[in-house]
Amino acid sequence: MKKLQSILKKIGVVPIVIAVIALIIMIIAAVTYDGHIASNNIWNAFVAAFTSSILGMAHWFGSNYGWGIVVFTIMVRLLILPLMVFSIGSMMKMQVVQPKLKALQAKYPGKDTESRQLMMAEQQALYKEAGVNPFASFLPLIVQMPILIALYQAISSSQELRSGEFLWLALGNRDPYFILPILAAVFTFASSWLSMQSNPDQSGVTKFMPYIFPVVIFFSALAVPSALSLYWVVSNAFQTAQTLVYQNPFKIKREREIKLAAEKRMQRKIAKAKRSRKK
Template sequence: MKKTSLFIILIVITITLSGCGASQQPITADSQGIWNHFFVYPMSWIIITVADLLNGNFGLSIIVVTILIRVMLLPLMLKQQKSSRAMQALRPEIEALQKKYGQEEQKKDPKNVQKMQQELMALYQQNGVNPAAGCLPIFIQMPVLMAFYFAIMRTEEIAFHTFLWFDLGNPDPLFILPLIAGLTTFLQVKMTAHQLQGPMRMVMYIMPIMIIVAGITLPSALSLYWVVGNLFMIIQTYFTVVKSPYVTTEIGK
């Protein structure tokens, strides 16, 4: 499974769980379960602590903590992108091997499957590439991002505060935040669309729609989180992917 596909599937699962009302009970220090006690509650505590430092402004707290988490995860993101670039550089040679040991050749001699795998592994070793290296950062990032997501949903104090023109505990009455969240999601996915193959490119249009629909029905605090996270990722992608000479030709296709 492609790393990008896996990342998108996990995001869809998160949105689906929240929309179905999963795990919406208020999070406290007494909440039971490993996920609640060691993941969601610490994130909730950080949000509350930062809000206290900012004179009780939970909107600013969400912005600050979102940026801090993204900065902390940045080395993992860069490692993931480095792995993706390395795999892209080897793509012509990988495709040549796949063509050499195509289905017809595999039917003639089942051992050709093993030969192809051996040559692929030799190719990876010669170039110092680990095809599984790009997956590990995702599995580390996702629990952190999901815990923060659910912490925003389940921190009771957030619902009693306002930020700018909206109540953090209610949907944006003007739909401005959901629309911005959808637009920034589209821009973020479009900037990395070269990594999507075939039908997966439809994600570029499906994901923004899902975000907008979710933003219209869910608390504005979540839309605020999506907007800030998307803006950070857009800036990060611009400097680490779009401006990179290694992927310019891919993006231009």
């Protein structure tokens, strides 16, 4: 119970309230949809709930299925906002303890079993002391995977979504002008790049990550229906805005520089005091 309270405290009240409101809106959209979508097992019921929610939202906009997907995507992002806030908090703490982790790796090269065990023990102690969960950053990705699969199946199984049109798009077909794949890649790069800028210790692999993900997203978006590409565009645009709000690298860098300057001033004062005592 205490651990749950600690997690809720880290997340804050606002993201949780926003998530609850988003869930209520999604449920209302699904319930108010007057059509019937058959389901014969738990997974199909999950897909049917998503389909009903998208179609219900689309009917709010005059049966515009593109707007239904846009609003549904925003509701999904708001629904998982508490997870994202918790993940970002853990990520920021991981960045702080990164130098200590490197020191542990240098202390225990891991050439033998005993060395690896000692390093793991001290690493776990370090995580516990800093309140870090190294797996927290994977939570939003794990949650979003079934959502993506369910959305793909919803598009495939719903005649309305397959035949729907939005701007220049036939939602059931690929984007003929490659605009959505390009936008999906651009917003993926923006969110990844902004997220990485707050990390003071970037390795060679880490530096390339903001350039790898957009390429993967671009070619994936080329191969899927426009409805799914639209989801990626809106979702990654939301992610970019979310990063600026909760993980603003410019603000973090500025605060880090102020802290470093204060530490240097303190070190100079200590050094000056030591010289004065020697005299």
